[in-house]
Amino acid sequence: MDIRDRIAKRVAKELRDGDVVNLGIGLPTMVANFIPDDVEIHLQSENGFIGMGPIAGEAEVDKDLVNAGGIYVTAKRGAAFFDSTMSFSIIRGGHVDVTVLGALQVDKEGNLANWMIPGKLVPGMGGAMDLVVGAKRVIVAMEHTAKGRAKILEKCTLPLTAKGEVDLIITEMGVMEVTQGGLVLREIASDITIEDIKNATEAELIIDENLKIMEVAE
Amino acid sequence: MDIRDRIAKRVAKELRDGDVVNLGIGLPTMVANFIPDDVEIHLQSENGFIGMGPIAGEAEVDKDLVNAGGIYVTAKRGAAFFDSTMSFSIIRGGHVDVTVLGALQVDKEGNLANWMIPGKLVPGMGGAMDLVVGAKRVIVAMEHTAKGRAKILEKCTLPLTAKGEVDLIITEMGVMEVTQGGLVLREIASDITIEDIKNATEAELIIDENLKIMEVAE
Amino acid sequence: MEKIISKEALSEFLKDGMTLMIGGFLANGTPESLIDFLIEKNVKDLVIICNDTGFPDKGIGRLVVNRQVKKVITSHIGTNSETGRQMNAGEIEVQLIPQGTLVEKIRAAGSGLGGFLTPTGIGTMVEEGKEKILVDGKTYLLELPIKADLALLKGSKVDEKGNIWYNKSTRNFNPVMATAADLVVVEAEEIVKAGEIDPSNVVTPGIFVDYIVKGRG
Amino acid sequence: MEKIISKEALSEFLKDGMTLMIGGFLANGTPESLIDFLIEKNVKDLVIICNDTGFPDKGIGRLVVNRQVKKVITSHIGTNSETGRQMNAGEIEVQLIPQGTLVEKIRAAGSGLGGFLTPTGIGTMVEEGKEKILVDGKTYLLELPIKADLALLKGSKVDEKGNIWYNKSTRNFNPVMATAADLVVVEAEEIVKAGEIDPSNVVTPGIFVDYIVKGRG
Numbered sequence: 001m002d003i004r005d006r007i008a009k010r011v012a013k014e015l016r017d018g019d020v021v022n023l024g025i026g027l028p029t030m031v032a033n034f035i036p037d038d039v040e041i042h043l044q045s046e047n048g049f050i051g052m053g054p055i056a057g058e059a060e061v062d063k064d065l066v067n068a069g070g071i072y073v074t075a076k077r078g079a080a081f082f083d084s085t086m087s088f089s090i091i092r093g094g095h096v097d098v099t100v101l102g103a104l105q106v107d108k109e110g111n112l113a114n115w116m117i118p119g120k121l122v123p124g125m126g127g128a129m130d131l132v133v134g135a136k137r138v139i140v141a142m143e144h145t146a147k148g149r150a151k152i153l154e155k156c157t158l159p160l161t162a163k164g165e166v167d168l169i170i171t172e173m174g175v176m177e178v179t180q181g182g183l184v185l186r187e188i189a190s191d192i193t194i195e196d197i198k199n200a201t202e203a204e205l206i207i208d209e210n211l212k213i214m215e216v217a218e
Numbered sequence: 219m220d221i222r223d224r225i226a227k228r229v230a231k232e233l234r235d236g237d238v239v240n241l242g243i244g245l246p247t248m249v250a251n252f253i254p255d256d257v258e259i260h261l262q263s264e265n266g267f268i269g270m271g272p273i274a275g276e277a278e279v280d281k282d283l284v285n286a287g288g289i290y291v292t293a294k295r296g297a298a299f300f301d302s303t304m305s306f307s308i309i310r311g312g313h314v315d316v317t318v319l320g321a322l323q324v325d326k327e328g329n330l331a332n333w334m335i336p337g338k339l340v341p342g343m344g345g346a347m348d349l350v351v352g353a354k355r356v357i358v359a360m361e362h363t364a365k366g367r368a369k370i371l372e373k374c375t376l377p378l379t380a381k382g383e384v385d386l387i388i389t390e391m392g393v394m395e396v397t398q399g400g401l402v403l404r405e406i407a408s409d410i411t412i413e414d415i416k417n418a419t420e421a422e423l424i425i426d427e428n429l430k431i432m433e434v435a436e
Numbered sequence: 437m438e439k440i441i442s443k444e445a446l447s448e449f450l451k452d453g454m455t456l457m458i459g460g461f462l463a464n465g466t467p468e469s470l471i472d473f474l475i476e477k478n479v480k481d482l483v484i485i486c487n488d489t490g491f492p493d494k495g496i497g498r499l500v501v502n503r504q505v506k507k508v509i510t511s512h513i514g515t516n517s518e519t520g521r522q523m524n525a526g527e528i529e530v531q532l533i534p535q536g537t538l539v540e541k542i543r544a545a546g547s548g549l550g551g552f553l554t555p556t557g558i559g560t561m562v563e564e565g566k567e568k569i570l571v572d573g574k575t576y577l578l579e580l581p582i583k584a585d586l587a588l589l590k591g592s593k594v595d596e597k598g599n600i601w602y603n604k605s606t607r608n609f610n611p612v613m614a615t616a617a618d619l620v621v622v623e624a625e626e627i628v629k630a631g632e633i634d635p636s637n638v639v640t641p642g643i644f645v646d647y648i649v650k651g652r653g
Numbered sequence: 654m655e656k657i658i659s660k661e662a663l664s665e666f667l668k669d670g671m672t673l674m675i676g677g678f679l680a681n682g683t684p685e686s687l688i689d690f691l692i693e694k695n696v697k698d699l700v701i702i703c704n705d706t707g708f709p710d711k712g713i714g715r716l717v718v719n720r721q722v723k724k725v726i727t728s729h730i731g732t733n734s735e736t737g738r739q740m741n742a743g744e745i746e747v748q749l750i751p752q753g754t755l756v757e758k759i760r761a762a763g764s765g766l767g768g769f770l771t772p773t774g775i776g777t778m779v780e781e782g783k784e785k786i787l788v789d790g791k792t793y794l795l796e797l798p799i800k801a802d803l804a805l806l807k808g809s810k811v812d813e814k815g816n817i818w819y820n821k822s823t824r825n826f827n828p829v830m831a832t833a834a835d836l837v838v839v840e841a842e843e844i845v846k847a848g849e850i851d852p853s854n855v856v857t858p859g860i861f862v863d864y865i866v867k868g869r870g
Contacts, residue, residue, distance in 0.1 A: 017437065078596075
């Protein structure tokens with residue numbers, strides 16, 4: 001199983017029946033592929049609807065229906081469209097149960113940096129700042145390192161998206177929870193050691209005394 | 219012609235083609251009866267629509283369609299319904315060209331009191347405070363005195379609805395404009411003297427050098 | 437998740453002293469069946485946030501007449517003489533708020549805003565005790581959010597997922613109240629299948645609605 | 654008042670250096686015909702308020718590529734590399750604002766509010782230079798209204814009175830922009846007679862719309 005699929009699959013286990021969920025572009029979008037049939041989640045698309053379905057097949061393309069990445073998608077039965085004010089009332093108002101986003105950096109205090117690299121990459125924050133502040137639960141889903149460099153840090157160095165809002169970090173190496181006491185490793189991938197993940201993480205990892213093996217089996 | 223009809227008729231002359239207008243309950247509502255056929259105005263009802271038509275006849279009553287006074291009304295072709303947030307975005311946002319309201323008291327600085335008499339009558343302000351602050355032009359339409367007591371004062375004594383927002387006062391005796399310099403009598407009814415209106419008005423009246431006869435002829 | 441329930445199933449959520457938002461404008465768009473149920477259960481000491489207190493025999497006024505209300509937070513009580521009488525007798529607390537400010541306070545709560553600046557009320561009793569903020573040479577009042585434990589709404593058409601469509605002037609405060617309460621119950625004039633309301637015409641998305649009760653019609 | 658006009662009649666309203674709001678989200682719901690016209694007339698030094706700068710060949714991005722834009726006030730420029738290139742070369746000014754804050758700033762302007770308090774951006778670069786206000790133990794940023802000289806919208810169905818209905822995800826920023834500009838022009842995919850849009854389904858009331866132009870479809 002592809003690394004990214006593994007991460008997405010593990011994230012999917014965090015979603016509960018009835019949850020309103022916003023999935024960021026890229027890896028987070030893949031989470032939708034792993035939601036069990038008996039769990040109904042409501043995907044919110046910040047450009048203005050709830051009840052997003054899969055990417056549109058060629059025959060399903062509707063020029064008036066795109067997701068927040070500008071991709072033609074479908075809408076489920078019972079979907080609802082709205083304008084951007086309502087979209088962010090939903091987001092900032094605490095009506096999104098879970099948001100899943102990628103990160104350039106995340107740190108042990110739950111700070112997140114995912115919107116710019118000064119002098120290099122300045123795409124803008126889009127709706128990310130509102131989502132991270134407003135969602136009840138913020139899950140960072142990403143590959144553990146970038147070209148061998150740690151992304152889970154003692155303290156983010158890039159401009160922040162939000163301060164202290166991240167709840168959970170899920171990578172191919174493990175599941176880490178941001179707590180008052182620090183970053184706690186709750187689950188670890190079956191094919192690595194605690195030493196491996198510590199080496200790949202700049203932030204100090206507190207090892208849960210009930211540390212579990214991360215369920216990513218196919 | 220009834221005094222109240224005379225006032226309403228004179229107010230109607232202030233409305234321009236295309237104006238968005240909110241008419242208060244009572245006398246102001248009667249203004250709608252005197253709008254010339256070649257002038258199209260858009261009546262806003264603060265409970266949530268634009269394009270209000272006349273009171274519903276018995277056969278026209280729709281239980282889902284009332285005005286801000288709770289009376290069954292009709293909607294014109296091309297009307298639009300909205301919720302209360304939009305209704306007050308329209309009102310407070312300066313999208314209402316003219317609001318016409320009654321007054322308990324109004325003064326030469328354009329202060330208006332029309333929502334309570336302490337210890338006696340406390341109906342609440344409803345949407346009046348927002349209307350008076352938000353409308354581009356505020357016209358007070360009322361009988362000149364109440365049981366012989368002046369209502370147009372040097373300074374309102376009742377709790378204010380809004381401060382310095384009234385533009386024009388129209389009564390059966392005349393038309394008065396609130397200006398930086400004071401209250402200017404622009405028009406006077408044909409059947410009274412300047413002395414008469416001065417006697418019925420507590421506020422100092424500045425007589426317009428081009429004082430006209432108020433057009434209320436049938 | 438099944439959202440359509442009987443009125444009786446709401447009993448567990450009703451508590452004396454709770455704060456309610458109830459939709460409607462002079463009883464137009466007010467959930468009368470849900471009010472019937474509040475009267476039947478005789479919940480007491482309610483704090484009610486609403487546009488107005490309706491009429492003695494219609495809308496929210498019925499709860500006032502039945503003496504179930506400790507406090508109303510509202511813009512207008514003039515159509516229900518019983519509210520005024522109880523207020524003057526010290527039996528009910530009435531907090532009057534300009535209508536546009538009231539609806540915006542509810543919206544702020546539902547939208548995660550900490551407050552907003554409005555020109556409404558400047559120079560009047562409404563400004564008492566409130567912070568004033570100067571922006572671009574103009575003075576505004578800082579108004580704060582207001583939320584409720586339970587919102588009771590009325591929808592003209594409600595689908596089984598809770599999506600609501602409101603007919604004509606019945607919309608008023610209903611959509612905004614749907615966003616600002618811990619629990620949201622809608623009384624449906626008509627319940628339809630998911631998808632029967634065109635998704636582009638849904639006013640209140642179903643995610644805001646916890647339960648749907650069929651109205652008495 | 655006749656609101657339906659030809660594009661050409663808009664010429665008198667276009668001025669170099671003016672501030673525009675343009676609806677759409679990644680070119681979905683963006684008035685492409687009106688953008689055609691801005692390009693044809695080659696108005697310069699525009700300040701554009703928009704969700705994003707679209708793509709180089711689609712939506713607002715076309716104005717950037719054609720070098721008509723002095724400044725963009727937006728939440729995202731990542732899908733149009735030309736915006737980033739001009740920014741790095743000092744040829745265009747880019748002001749980035751969180752999407753929810755941007756839409757709310759526009760709403761505040763259209764709704765007569767002096768500002769609002771949002772938690773978004775606290776502890777980030779976004780808070781620089783802004784007043785912080787503490788409410789109930791939580792810190793918020795005071796964000797101020799933003800308005801435009803001209804708003805260009807796209808409507809799926811527009812009736813002759815200017816009432817607009819938007820299909821699916823094309824709605825986005827269009828309705829709020831309709832409230833916050835001195836002049837509002839909508840590009841209609843389809844123009845219908847007054848009354849053909851059910852009054853309960855109108856999203857943007859016609860009073861906000863000054864002119865209607867038929868789109869190229």
